[in-house]
Amino acid sequence: MIRLTINGTVREVDVEPDTPLLWVIREQIGLTGTKYGCGVAACGACTVHIDGQPVRSCSLPVSEVKANQKITTIEGLSPDLTHPIQKAWLELDVPQCGYCQSGQIMAAAALLKEKPKPTDAEIAEAMSNICRCGTYNRIKAAIKRAAGIPA
Amino acid sequence: MSNAFETNRRSFLAGTVASTAGFTLGFHIPGIDSAAAQGQTPELNAWVVVKPDDTVVIRVARVEMGQGTLTGLAQLVAEELECDWKKVTTDYPTPGENLKRNRVWGNYQTAGSRGIRDSQDYVRKGGATARAMLIQAAANQWGVPVSECYTWKGVVRHRPTNRELRYGQLAEAAAKLTPPADVPLKDPKNWTIAGKSLPRLDTKSKLDGSQIYSIDHKMPGMMLAAVKICPYFDGKLKSYDASKITSMKGVKKVVKVDDTTVAVIADTWWRAKSAIDQMPIEWDKGPHAKLSSDDVTKMLVEGLSADQAFIGNQAGDAKTALASAAKVVEATYAVPHQHHATMEPMNATVVWTPEKCEVWTATQNAESALATAATAAGLPIEKCDVYRLNLGGGFGRRTAHDFVRQAVLIAKEMPGVPVKMIWSREEDMTHGYYHPVTMAKLRGALDKDGNLVGLHMRISGQSILSTINPAGLQNGRDPATFQGLNPSGTEGVFGYGVPNLLIDHAMRNPPVRPGFWRGVNNNQNAFYLESFIDELAAAAGQDPLEFRRKMMKNHPKHLAVLNAVADRVGWSKPPAPGIYRGLAQHMGYGSYVAACAEVSVNAKKEVTIHRIVAATNCGHAVNPQQIAAQIEGSFAYGLTAGLLGEITVKDGRIVEENFDTYPILKMDQMPAVESIVIPTNDFWGGVGEPTIFVATPAVFNAIAAATGKRIRKLPLGDQLAKA
Structure with missing residues (x-):
């Protein structure tokens, strides 16, 4: 059994140690907000936080996560859509199909935690997640709004 | 609509979702919301159910896949229904229910930018009919003439006495009435819900992981x-x-x-x-174990000069005009296969x-x-x-x-x-229905004054219909090949007056299955034509905007969007030093679109796209902020193909298997996009695709202006550095 702390709850899962964290989150824990996009850490749809750091969970074996590390998924970002990133996303109606947005939001939340007033270049560097619908400009605007940076 | 499997499904889903979850915006379980699950609340008609608590369930036959169609269609129904928008929720009736009810919801296909424009009339009628029945029910209850009643935000009022009844109080009685025929629809000038930049109905659930894909x-x-x-x-x-x-x-x-x-x-x-x-x-x-992209190219190159070709558009005598021209300009272009690469496999x-x-x-x-x-x-x-x-x-x-x-x-x-x-991403990427591979050879005849007097556009390459729907071929000809190049119609008209014109297609079908890839054949047709128009303008020594304008007198709607982007970008004044501009226009899926790109190219031959100005006239604009979102996003989709992506073939199979070898445009390459939505309110055009068409040609025309180097093959990749 592997012990994980996900969204503040300790969970025990019976999986092969090389199972990617993404699939443990989706299949054993049952939280499906974190998405499968590529399986090779190229698209970012699977982004979660581990101790506040953004991690592409599709390429991280679950055995590499320690029981005391705090895993946060999109479901645990805020209890009621009150994270500043979620509020800004809602105000600007960012998502289109929405499939990549969990990963985008998690990447953006981690960025603002590290750099509360990111420059455009810092936003572009941190936000390397793929959005096939092309919501990038609204994502950038929403990050700035959440950071209190004038548009 | 009650049936056995409806009940079964509810019973097993009941364990996983709260019993009211189906009625909450953003937590939508198909089937749960259907009429059978809505207790005893009868429908007013196929499109509208009003529940006792005034919740309005609007049924949506087309599907939401990002383009805002769900919200737009709900806006159209709610507009005619005059309900309270805050109480609107939506439901997808199943195709099985549609069949049982003699296809009361019509066509379910959501493609070709048709989600709204092809169903707007009957969904609006659904809302208007339901409203008429609610008014009649109120008038009956009060014993007053219908003409003394009016509706506003989900309430029927009796004007002389100020009495009112909520839709939720009236729905059961209204559902028993005979639906009136030929209820008039509102003049779009009077819209208060449709035509407005309302927030999407499905956003919240896409922010906390609760949306179920x-x-x-x-x-x-x-x-x-x-x-x-x-x-x-x-x-x-x-x-x-x-x-x-x-x-x-x-x-x-x-x-x-x-x-x-x-x-x-x-x-x-x-x-x-x-x-x-x-x-x-x-x-x-x-049988194709040795096939490579080079073999595919050879097939297409042969088609560029083949005798047999299907004609898409013809006027005058292009061949004679070319033979007698003061100057002939010729160029050959190529567009490779592309993969849809939906984020969800x-x-x-x-x-x-x-x-x-x-x-x-x-x-x-x-x-x-x-x-x-x-x-x-x-x-x-x-x-x-x-x-x-x-x-x-x-x-x-x-x-x-x-x-x-x-x-x-x-x-x-x-x-x-x-x-x-x-499917794994690898299975998904290697078993697509790829954007068709084509090439085109264009030959233009200029007279001594630099006017385009003859044009032959030979397309060679893959036909989508020949694989996907051979019944759609017309004596072997694939009419969809000529999207945006047609002589007439409401879907995609060639926007230039050229007295001697021939546009034809030599069909060459390699065994890589083609499909409808957002924008479809408009994408390469606009790239070929709009690149070549710029090449002709350069050969004629003319400004590319003026060169186009001269030929667009009979196409005022094409011209209007082109003028709109030129005005916004300030075409009449030179750009800042180091910045170069490119234009493109096209008509497809019923809408008129144009774009201007501003780019710079540095010493390392790296392209930066500083600004895109893009305009669309989609006729009626149901939700302008969502149309703007589609315009913005279409440049990410279009420029991924223009700058980065290419599906290639080696040893009888697709080479690219994932995003590491099939790159997608990301935020660091995403240009600023200024969108101009200029509906003329006299037709219904599409929104989800059209601005894709002009993304690549506008940028490539700007690159040619910046470098003098004409890129004729997609994607751009490192062609500039290698040149």
């Missing part, structure tokens, strides 16, 4: 399947050795799906995928028994998915149904249902057990 669907006792499909074009599954993996943890069954595909069913998808990755499989490489969940077959999936055409499922299930269509779940992108890929067929065939091997089949 097809890949997220869960059922008690569900098994998961991973597949390997023969990677060789027209190849087959030769053999596999299941004994190597059957003892792996969680593996339940190894299934030969059909001649090309093998599946592993396990208790989780990761275990199924891990097992199938380790299973020895041999493929029969089939293809998947479907199926429960099959000898009596019925149920499918949960993400589809752009649930009726087509149902037909596919019934055939694969070996059951009458009435014994099958498809429940629509949200799409993690469609872009045309989910108009084809090869994955539904596979999922049904797999589920048949475990009767009564829900089986969810998910």
Whole structure:
């Protein structure tokens, strides 16, 4: 059994140690907000936080996560859509199909935690997640709004 | 609409969602919201159910895949219904219900930028008819003439006495009335819900992980399947050795799906995928085992000068005009295969028994998915149904249902057990319905004053219909090849007056299956034509805007969007030093679009796109901020193909398997996009695709202005650095 702390709850899962964290989150824990996009850490749809750091969970074996590390998924970002990133996303109606947005939001939340007033270049560097619908400009605007940076 | 499997589904879903969840915006379980599950509340008509608490359920036949169609269609119904927008929720009726009710919801296909424009009239009529019935019910209750009553935000008021009744209080009586015929629709000038930049109905659930996409669907006792499909074009599954993996943890069954595909069913998808990755499989490489992209190019090059070609547009005598021209300009262009690369890979969940077959999936055409499922299930269509779940992108890929067929065939091997089949990204990318590969040779005749007096545009390459829908061919000719190049019609008209014109197509079909890729044939047609118009303007020594304008006198709507972007960008004044501009215009899916790109190219030949100004006239603008979102996004989609992406063929199979080799445009390359929505309110055009057409030609024209180097082959890649 592997012990994980996900969204503040300790969970025990019976999986092969090389199972990617993404699939443990989706299949054993049952939280499906974190998405499968590529399986090779190229698209970012699977982004979660581990101790506040953004991690592409599709390429991280679950055995590499320690029981005391705090895993946060999109479901645990805020209890009621009150994270500043979620509020800004809602105000600007960012998502289109929405499939990549969990990963985008998690990447953006981690960025603002590290750099509360990111420059455009810092936003572009941190936000390397793929959005096939092309919501990038609204994502950038929403990050700035959440950071209190004038548009 | 009550039926056995409706009840069954509710009972097993009841354990996983709160009983009211289906009625809460953003937590939508298809089937749960359907009338059968709405207690005793009767529908006013197929499109509208009003519940006693005034919640308005608007039924949506087309599907939401990112373009805002769901919200737009609800706006149109709510506008005519004059309900309280805050109380609107939506529901997807199943295609099975549609069949049972003599297709009361019409066409389910959501493609060709048709979600709103092809159904706006009957959905608005649904709202207007329901409103008339609610007013009649109130008038009956009060014993007053209908003419003394009016509606506002979900309430009927009696003007002389100020009495009022809420829609929720009237719905049951109204539902018993005979629907009036020919209820007039509102003049769009008077719209208060439609035509407004309202927030989307589905945003909240996309911010906290609660939106359920097809890949997220869960059922008690569900098994998961991973597949390997023969990677060789027209190849087959030769053999596999299941004994190597059957003892792996969680593996339940190894299934030969059909001649090309093998599946592993396990208790989780990761275990199924891990097992199938380790299973020895041999493929029969089939008849094209040596095919490469070079071979495909050779086929197309031969077509550029072939005698036989299908004609798409013809006026005067282009060949004679070219023979007698003061100056002839010639250029050859090429566009490779592209993959849809929806972020959510293809998947479907199926429960099959000898009596019925149920499918949960993400589809752009649930009726087509149902037909596919019934055939694969070996059951009458009435014994099958498809429940629509949200799409993690469609872009045309989910108009084809090869994955539904596979999922049904797999589920048949475990009767009564829900089986969810998910394609890996690698299976998804190597089994697409690719944007067709084409080339074009354009020859233009300029007279001594630099006027374009003759044009021959020869397209050579793949026909989508010849593979996807041969019945749509016209004596062998694929009319869709000429999107945006047609002499007349309402869909996509060639926007220039050229006295001697020939546009023809030499069909050359390599064995890489083509499909409808967002924008479809408009994409390459606009790239070929608009690049060449700039080349002609340069050869004539004329400004590319003025050169176009001269030829657009008879195409005022094409011209108006072009002028709009030129005005906004300030075309009449030179750009800042180091910045260069490019223009493009095109008409497709009923809408008129144009763009201007501003780029710079540095010493390392790296292109920066500083600014895009793009305009659309889509006739009626149902939700302007969502149209702006589509315009913005279309540049990410279009420029991914223009700058980065290419599907290639080697040794009889697709080379690119994932995003590491098939790059997608990301934020660091995304240009600023200024959108101009200028509806003329006299037609209904599409929104989800059209501005894609002008993305690449505007940028490539700007690159040519900046460098003097004309890039005639997509994608740009490192062609500038190599030049």
